[in-house]
Amino acid sequence: MFDAKGQRMNREQWQPFLKLWSEEWINGHDPERDGPLDDEAVRDGWLGFAPASADEVAAAEARLGRTLPPSLRAFLLTTNGWRDAGNFIYRLAGASELAWLADTDDSSWIDAYSDTEFADEDEDEEPEGEILARSLRLSLDGDAAVMLLDPKDIDERGEWAGYWLASWSGMGPERFDSFYDLMYHQYTRFHRLRQPEGKSGA
Template sequence: MFDTKGQRVNREQWQPFLKLWSEEWIAGHAPERDAPLDDEVIQNSWLGFAPASAEDVAAAEARLGRTLPPSLREFLLTTNGWRDAGIFIYRLAGASELAWLADTDDSSWIDAYSDTEFADEDEEPEGEILARSLRLSLDGDAAVMLLDPKDVDERGEWAGYWLASWSGMGPERFGSFHDLMHEQYTGFHRLRPPEGKSCSSS
C-alpha cells in the first residue's frame, strides 16, 4: 500500500490500489459463502462505479455544508461509491448518498452509544462523536463507517471511525478516510488471505 504520511492521496494513487483490491476480492469470491457479484463487477473487475464529477462532489459539499476531506474527495473522483469495503461493509456511499448520521435511518447508533462504558473519563463520549459524524456506509453487518468533521488534521483530513455492534468495543479511530479504507483492506486480507500479489504489508 502507498505511504501517504503527510501527503494527500490523489486519483493516481487510489486507482491502482482499488483495482488490486477488486481483483483480489473477485478472485477470492466463494458463491456458497458470499452474496452474488454484480454482473458489472465481473465484467469490469471493479468493485466501484464510474467516477463522480467535480460538480457531483461540489453539490454534495453544498448540501452537507462542509468541504469534504481530501482523501474522500479524490476517492469519489475515482469511484462514486464502492461495493464490499471489507468483510462487514457491503456498500459505501457515492457523493449524492453521503449524509450526516443523525439525519439517516442509522441514527439509532447515536442513542446506542450515548451512555456506554467504552470512553475513558478524559475522552469525549462516543455518542457526541457519532451525533456529528458523516455516514460513509450504506449497508453492513451491524457495522458502520463514519468521518468526524470536528477532528481535522493539518491536511484537512477528518478522523475516520469503524464501529460494529458485535465487536464489544467502542468506535475505533483512524486518522483519515484513507487510513480507514486501508484498514478495511488489510482486514479483508487477515480473514481471507488472497493468493499472489498484495499491497497490504507495504
C-alpha cells in the same frame, strides 16, 4: 507506493489500489460462503462505479455545508461509491448519498452509544455518542457495522478522523487518522480474513 497517511492519495494513487483490491476480492470470492457478486463488478473487474464529477462533489459539499477531506474527495473522483469495503461493509456512499449520521435511518447508533453500557466511562475521552452525533455516514449497508468520518477531528492536511464501528465487536468506535487509513484498514482486514492470492503481501 502509497503514503501511510494518505498524503499522496489523489486519483492517480487511488485507481491502482482500488483496482488491486477489486481483483483480489473477485478472485477470492467463494460462492458457497459469500453473497453473490454484482455482474457488472465481475465483468469490469472493478468494485467501484464511474467517477463522480467535480460538480457532483461540489454539490455534496454544498448540501452538507462542509468541504470534504482530501482523501475522500479524491476517492469520489475515482469512484462514486464502492461495493464490498471489506467483509462487513457491503456498500459505501457516492457523493449524492453522503449524509450526516443523525439525519439517516442509522441514527440509532447515536442512541446506542450514549448513556448506555457502551458509553465511554473515561472522563478524559470525549463521549462516543457525541462523536457519532456529528459524524458523516460513509456506509449505506453492512453487517451491523458502519463507517464514519468526524468533521471536528481534523489534522493539518484537512483530513477528518475515520471510525469503524460494529455492534458485535465488543468495542467502541475504532479511530483512524483519515478516510484513506480507514479504507486501508478494511483492505488489510479482508486479507487477514480471506488471505487471497495477490500482489499486496498484506
